[in-house]
Amino acid sequence: MxxxxxxxxxxxxxxxxxxxxxxxxxxxxxxxxxxxxxxxxxxxxxxxxxxxxxxxxxxxxxxxxxxxxxxxxxxxxxxxxxxxxxxxxxxxxxxxxxxxxxxxxxxxxxxxxxxxxxxxxxxxxxxxxxxxVRVPPARIPVGTGRKRSGKRLLTVGTDCALGKKYTALALARALERRGVDVDFRATGQTGIMIAGGGIPMDAVVSDFEAGAAELLSPDAAEDHWDVIEGQGAITHPSYAAVSLGLLHGSQPDVFVVCHEPGRTEMLGTAGYPLTSVERIVELTIALGSRTNPAIRCGGFAFNTSALGAAEAAELMARESERLGLPVADPIRGGSAFDALVASCLA
Amino acid sequence: MxxxxxxxxxxxxxxxxxxxxxxxxxxxxxxxxxxxxxxxxxxxxxxxxxxxxxxxxxxxxxxxxxxxxxxxxxxxxxxxxxxxxxxxxxxxxxxxxxxxxxxxxxxxxxxxxxxxxxxxxxxxxxxxxxxxVRVPPARIPVGTGRKRSGKRLLTVGTDCALGKKYTALALARALERRGVDVDFRATGQTGIMIAGGGIPMDAVVSDFEAGAAELLSPDAAEDHWDVIEGQGAITHPSYAAVSLGLLHGSQPDVFVVCHEPGRTEMLGTAGYPLTSVERIVELTIALGSRTNPAIRCGGFAFNTSALGAAEAAELMARESERLGLPVADPIRGGSAFDALVASCLA
CATH class of the missing domain: 3.40.50.720 (NAD(P)-binding Rossmann-like Domain)
Known part of the structure; x- marks a missing residue:
């Protein structure tokens, strides 16, 4: 890794x-x-x-x-x-x-x-x-949509800045611990420094956005996983272009929706309400199935840093029941996070 | 104009x-x-x-x-x-x-x-x-999603290069003839030269894509229309980032779906089938309603240049019946195009 x-x-x-x-x-x-x-x-x-x-x-x-x-x-x-x-x-x-x-x-x-x-x-x-590291590589090609070999997981979100990088890093590490051949693929500046490489997706010219995402996670062995750091949100009025190009070019098999319970408005916008996690699942499948018809949601990563341990556990158990998929806080880890990892690999 | x-x-x-x-x-x-x-x-x-x-x-x-x-x-x-x-x-x-x-x-x-x-x-x-004209202006701000005054129409499409610019120009001219205060807003190089200004949306850094679209169609009088040249397609595996940023930032009240009957694959891709016009309507409303909840489809612009006049007229009448909205070829004009214009203004 x-x-x-x-x-x-x-x-x-x-x-x-x-x-x-x-x-x-x-x-x-x-x-x-x-x-x-x-x-x-x-x-x-x-x-x-x-x-x-x-x-x-x-x-x-x-x-x-x-x-x-x-x-x-x-x-x-x-x-x-x-x-x-x-x-x-x-x-x-x-x-x-x-x-x-x-x-x-x-x-x-x-x-x-x-x-x-x-x-x-x-x-x-x-x-x-x-x-x-904010400067993307020169000569990024236009995307083609060609299906690449290997497995891919993308973290998506209900907003910016709520844990998509952290979740991708935690999932990559968990996969590695299970003996999976995995690479964390970084798309933002801190992630790039951690990984030692990557592409700053928000700095790529929009015509090449999907092409950059294709370049970021190249063909790999069939049992290899790329865990790709997501950006923005597909419903963010400022940054959805980044999110959709990254989704299309990543052609993920699995995505994990990152969310911060209690956040009500999208960052930096004129009062836009946060999109629900279910709606993000719906839209991510509707759009992501274009380049990977087998795309599925592996579960949810909640940033519960504002909650106490008991309250967080109760909320995540309730939401997991409601949504029918694992909900975990990667920072808290535990069996909920193990269930999320297992669901992603299933 | x-x-x-x-x-x-x-x-x-x-x-x-x-x-x-x-x-x-x-x-x-x-x-x-x-x-x-x-x-x-x-x-x-x-x-x-x-x-x-x-x-x-x-x-x-x-x-x-x-x-x-x-x-x-x-x-x-x-x-x-x-x-x-x-x-x-x-x-x-x-x-x-x-x-x-x-x-x-x-x-x-x-x-x-x-x-x-x-x-x-x-x-x-x-x-x-x-x-x-392929160089975008410096210092494009990040989009905010703030609702702007005035009316906006965006041409979208089932693919690239099938008439989104032509349709926008024809609609802008038709509105002008009806005495509507209208501007054609150009997003590609030829359109920019025709309009004498605009923003080459495919050359904008993706983080600023929606912001560029916001800049392109500023606040205007309530009865003023901006007719905005669309780019790419929301399901194009190479260019959807451009299309979504333009859709969010344009916050259109009305969109017209441009399509070429008979085209079966998306340009420049590894054999991607063309998306249906109905699916483009669905996705455009699902995504566009984020920045304009009142978004609606005004109708369809078919590029029927490969068909004879009678065949084209028959096809468009049949499709209009099926879709429940006007279908017209802006190059052929006629009463079908008048109906499309009326539907957009309705």
Missing amino acids: NAPMEHALGALALPQPYVLFLGDTTIAGFAKTALGLKDWAPEKCVGELRLPGATVTTGLEALTPSEAAARGARALVIGVANQGGVIPPHWRASLIEALEAGLDLIAGMHMRLSDIPELADAAERFGRRLID | NAPMEHALGALALPQPYVLFLGDTTIAGFAKTALGLKDWAPEKCVGELRLPGATVTTGLEALTPSEAAARGARALVIGVANQGGVIPPHWRASLIEALEAGLDLIAGMHMRLSDIPELADAAERFGRRLID
């Missing part, structure tokens, strides 16, 4: 292992990428680099850029965002020090590394690369 | 009138853009420019670049494609002559005008612009 992507996706095969840069962050929410890497790919992280003032930590050892290089790090990952997605001037000395120490820089912010002249100059001077 | 787009879309407001460049084309199919401009915007075309060897003509007067400029032309439109979408070297002298005569160049080919150093140099030397 999580091997560097094959040559077709070479543009986004990332140098590893990483040292995680946290800047001077004091808000854990801004360090989602660093914390996600530490949780999901600790073997790829040799340590962290913090600036004075930082209060957030991954718990990994604090290293200077040269110490990180000496431990085998090949890249420094900017594992923190700040408001506006920019790289503030007072971070730059450390980043240049990393380049000088022989590390490439990896980032997924709105501001591109190569647009900062000091960094571009230093990278050239030290012969290092500046890698923006 | 077809006034230059408002300032929000200034990046794609085109200088007009045009002189139409046909190169040395001998195949009418390659001159679709020039022929479309001559058919739909003759008042914007002062003449044509052909090279020795050309056998295709728009029927407009042959002019040199300076003659065209003297007649008021502000731009030369490359109205012809060739295999591969490139601009062959032997066209370049004429294009440079046009720049020298004071004309901007407009093209919509895969190869960008500005990537040809001779043209880029000449444009700078003569102070002229190279305008690629």
